[in-house]
Amino acid sequence: MKKLIEWIKSPASDRFFLIVVILLLNIVSVRSFVRLDLTSQKTYSLSKASKNVVKNIESPLSIKMFFSEDLPSPYNNVQQYLTDLLSEYKSNASSAFSYQIYDMSKEENQRIAQEYGLSPVQIDTVETAGFSSKIAWMGIAITYGDYIASIDALKTSADIEYKITTTISKIISAQETDAEAMYQIGYITGHKEYELRSNRYAQSYFETGAGNFRTLLSDIYSIKEIDLTHENIPVNLNAVIINGPKEEIPEDQLKKIDDYIMQGGNVAFFVDALDEYFVNNDQLPIFLENNSNITKLLEGYGIKIDGSFVMDQKCFYQNQSGFGKQFLHWVPVIDKDSTPRKNAITDNLGGILLFCASPIDISEIEKNSDIKTTVLAKSSDESWRAKENIILYPGSNLPSENENLKAENLAVLAEGNFSSAFNPSVKSTLKSKIVVVSSGASTTDVIVDSEGTSATALFLRNIIDYVNNNEDFCAMRTKGTRLDFISIKNEKSAFIVKMLNEFGLAVVIILIGFIVWRMRIARRYIIHQKYNPDDKRFISSKKNDEGGSEK
Incomplete structure (x- = not known):
């Protein structure tokens, strides 16, 4: 025994104990999944919402992964990301959660994938001899009770977690409530708001409709259209959308909106300060002040929208054959430096486009200590205002030599205890959220893409999630979308x-x-x-x- 103790104390035992420690660490690592996420966006970590969803699963839920092996880059990264992500779900889930990974080289597993509603997809790769195509399986199926949901064509890792978590939430909600959507959101109608459908025969930008915007929301939201002429806004709705009204909203209906906010309701305002009018069909339209009165309601809260369009040198442009770059100054490009970091709506986003937006003055509401105000988007320092003789044509409405170029607020968030817009002495005891975007046209199909993957689409969707108290979805959806570059000046x-x-x-x-x-x-x-x-x-x-x- 004495010799053993002396051997343990001597340097001769160091190598033996090192080997023992390594073996023990390997045994522990096999049984437990630990990973450090050092990315600024926490791309490889589960969001709080995802953890809560899988943690509270009571009935057996299974995710079946059907992914081809030996895929070329970048699809092989998606496969590895998904495998690690499922391990993260498992480590944070209840015992009712499980997942399986299928070997897609076997025909029987391919038949199983087809039974779950999945199909192989074609991917293009670049090789030494040129381009080549390959058929690959890139999907998952989620089963819960009698419900089966499939997610196909997972070609990018950017929003996989969002798709999985929302799908799990939807099928659990459907099992419990027989509802197809998890949440309901109000949409005010009756004042020529943008219709939630696409108009292929539109004669102008402002008539294209917001069909893509509706599709963007349809994965987890059902939209309840509300006509304030006949009804109040239901108190059980977390949020409502007011999108580009063009006809006058009577005061009694404005008071219904105000009452809803006073009761803790959240509202997303998409407002066009100027409206388009055609004097003659063969002439260019003119832009006059919108008479919907929605700007007056917002002024009651201390948010003032100016009756002009913001033009910006940093704007969207089109390459036109024979003319080169055609700059659309009325479509400012909002980069990541013009949006707040560490904000759920705008974090990870850059390159947002706003169509015919107007300046927003928040100097009054900033005086209210009960309200926290955040500028969500602003134009560049090379922007100016256009108020008269506005022509939406490249090269028009250029700034004069003496023009005061400066950044303008285009979208703002206000949250806290609001005072009534009609009786400032009445203050709500419940906190509310108000988001104001000075461009209802930005929700139309002119800006919102049909796939819903552009920065503008994500920005709009994040706004709706935020006012509906689904802040975690914002970060989940935009993971991996921001590229962090080193700023090099010379x-x-x-x-x-x-x-x-x-x-x-x-x-x-x-x-x-x-x-x-x-x-x-x-x-x-x-x-x-x-x-x-x-x-x-x-x-x-x-x-x-x-x-x-x-x-």
């Missing part, structure tokens, strides 16, 4: 960054090695000085009288 800085990328790691390793080498020499010198300072064999090196060396 060629010298670019050269330095390039050298650091190519040789920086090697230089760091050499420096560390040099420092360790010098530290070892210093340590040996200190030890010799302390215990045997007279032993000159290790202190100096010089030639002796016989021509040899002395150490």
